[in-house]
Amino acid sequence: MGIFKIEGGIPLKGEITPQGAKNEALQILCAVLLTPEKVIINNIPDIIDINKLITLLGNLGVKIQKTGSGSYTFQADEVNLQYLETEAFKKEGGSLRGSIMIVGPLLARFGRGYIPKPGGDKIGRRRLDTHFEGFINLGAKFRYNREDHFYGVEATDGLTGADMLLDEASVTGTANIVMAAVLAKGRTTIYNAACEPYLQQLCKMLNAMGANITGVGSNLLTIEGVESLGGCEHRILPDMIEIGSWIGLAAMTRSEITIKNVSWENLGVIPNTFRKLGITLEKRGDDIYIPAHVDGYEVKTDIDGSILTIADAPWPGFTPDLLSIVLVVATQARGDVLIHQKMFESRLFFVDKLIDMGAKIMLCDPHRAVVMGHDFKSQLKATTMSSPDIRAGISLLIAALSAKGTSTIQNIEQIDRGYERIDERLRAIGAHIIRA
Structure with missing residues (x-):
């Protein structure tokens, strides 16, 4: 079984092209x-x-x-x-x-x-x-x-x-x-x-x-x-789930990244959902440009001041495959977020690994978790963890890239099921990641 060793806390920079969906x-x-x-x-x-x-x-x-x-x-x-x-x-x-x-x-x-x-x-x-x-x-x-x-x-x-x-x-x-x-x-x-x-x-x-x-x-x-x-x-269209993953990666690592050829017209509410978390992203032709969030990102509350809730729904609602990414990104936001995963009852169970890294997350039940953002005042700590599924795996990888120290992710075949040559593509924009 392969593993990734990731040295976190290093800002990334460059262009990345999403794979086919x-x-x-x-x-x-x-x-x-x-x-x-x-x-x-x-x-x-x-x-x-x-x-x-x-x-x-x-x-x-x-x-x-x-x-x-x-x-x-x-x-x-x-x-x-x-x-x-x-x-x-x-x-x-x-x-x-x-x-x-x-x-x-x-x-x-x-x-x-x-x-x-x-x-x-x-x-x-x-x-x-x-x-x-x-x-x-x-x-x-x-x-x-x-x-x-x-x-x-x-x-x-x-x-x-x-x-x-x-x-x-x-x-x-x-x-x-x-x-x-x-x-x-x-x-x-x-x-x-x-x-x-x-x-x-x-x-x-x-x-x-x-x-x-x-x-x-x-x-x-x-x-x-x-x-x-x-x-x-x-x-085949570019993969919207991978595009969302790169948006989350850029925010969590406070990196300046351009995602190329994203097919904007097929992204639906994905860009605006990340904007609700306070993430700045710009449309440049058919690319997405994300500046380095050196001052962090602040969660927008609802109009009446209620906690922001991000939930999955059938298209054109928010895809359930990106809720794991949103949850990780929220751990370093300024503000609180309620994540409501309606479709699958076991998809939020990877949060215990984030809690071990120092994230403030309260798992309410199998479908809901409240994330209390650190605003980068407390950096996640490196740890050893195992990837339980594709989307949780990439979320843990993003967490490791933002964490202080060197993390190890086991069972990376789960990540390879959905992401093409991810270690090579991350190294191309400056990530310190080794496949062993």
Whole structure:
């Protein structure tokens, strides 16, 4: 198992370019299964979770050619469905949360799809009901082997369009149902659909392949089924979660950093949420410039003077993946912040590590924490810690970069699942970080 050794308390300076979006790539890569024609995808991040999915697609029989840095050609003209019944698939599919999204394309094109219970971050229960209820609405038969934790859906006579109201605005659930519905007979309407930019990107790609999806960007999608889809070329957006991570890093280390090519129009409330924490960030073309916060940053209270509350919500609300970053940044703010993580009941449990470093945090319950900022009057102390999941891992890394002394972070494979060559990119802007 690898570790990071980080010498903290050193201001950074320079430019950093965000990687391609992990959460978009997971959806887009699964969509190549919908056509036998070539699909070209650019700006794919070189991270563990994405590379696992590419390997899984290759084992399914997809022809894969790397054509450049982050650029691949995929052709699913000889898909091997027998692979779905192997022990190797149970192991590979079960190690990756995003593998659930191969089911929709396989069901649409081949009439059946199987998946073991997916893995991923241990941040609380992550239900799959929305996915399978959507497939059942389209006419698929569902079965679940409790002994092997293996899910299956079959539609031997094909899928038929249906009207459905999702029980939750699940991003991966919406993506999976959309990919199944594009080849179904007739019209499908999906109400309470997720409308994140990455879901919009998937719909745009599918339309470029010949699908007929309207309402993209809203929570009501209408899909007219088509006979078949063709190839296309698609470019993945920059990763908004990584962009938020760099904003938090700049503030906590009081560094002057420019984040390049961020696709401002797809950031939603992220910039303003960090501004509420008192962080100055400027729009310079399509870049974000963050000056060195030598005098710290002051939290804005609500209009009536109440404590600032930052909570996650479905898009266009604030993404839950950045609440861990906001929590860490708040530890050195001037003022107090209530963090309300509504979606996952275990995502705030990493705060004990920040408390060990000297942060003032009161964990109210599994979903809420009050952070009492130090205003840099008391620097966090270096320590040894372990990364429990991707987002907590990057938050602890940011804390270590701001702390006094040398910290050690174990289980860094969790960070590598979501962040590409992070140690190299941080060293390029002056960070003292070693991978051992």
